[in-house]
Amino acid sequence: MLILGIDPGVNTGVATYVGGKLAHLDTIAPVDIAARIELARPARVVFEDSRLESYVWSQIKSRAAALKMARNVGEVDAWCKLIVAICAKHDIPAHGISPTRKGAKVDAERFAALTGWTGASNEHTRDAAMVAWPYRGTK
Numbered sequence: 001m002l003i004l005g006i007d008p009g010v011n012t013g014v015a016t017y018v019g020g021k022l023a024h025l026d027t028i029a030p031v032d033i034a035a036r037i038e039l040a041r042p043a044r045v046v047f048e049d050s051r052l053e054s055y056v057w058s059q060i061k062s063r064a065a066a067l068k069m070a071r072n073v074g075e076v077d078a079w080c081k082l083i084v085a086i087c088a089k090h091d092i093p094a095h096g097i098s099p100t101r102k103g104a105k106v107d108a109e110r111f112a113a114l115t116g117w118t119g120a121s122n123e124h125t126r127d128a129a130m131v132a133w134p135y136r137g138t139k
Contacts, residue, residue, distance in 0.1 A: 049096020
């Protein structure tokens with residue numbers, strides 16, 4: 001069984017679990033999200049869903065910075081909608097997990113200890129893996 005974890009963003013992290021084991025990490029462009037889902041045909045997609053947070057965790061000092069943050073969050077929200085639509089089109093169960101529920105960022109050392117992953121990773125791929133971690137063995 002194949003489960004995809006996705007951390008949507010300008011650098012979209014994708015984690016692939018096969019039979020409950022972390023098998024692959026990759027960073028892709030948002031334009032490639034649909035193709036990745038369609039190619040993998042996973043049993044489930046779990047993604048970090050910014051739309052589930054009512055508050056943006058940031059200490060913005062200027063109006064210009066606040067507007068840029070709002071545009072960035074809007075982009076991620078749109079990619080979340082895309083993930084849901086692509087999965088619905090292919091009858092793939094998909095659900096979003098709020099950033100709060102996913103938990104804090106995990107550094108490479110802690111990530112390796114939790115998952116057993118010995119390959120390269122970055123914050124985006126680790127987030128993708130961690131958002132799907134509790135669901136890696138579900139159907």
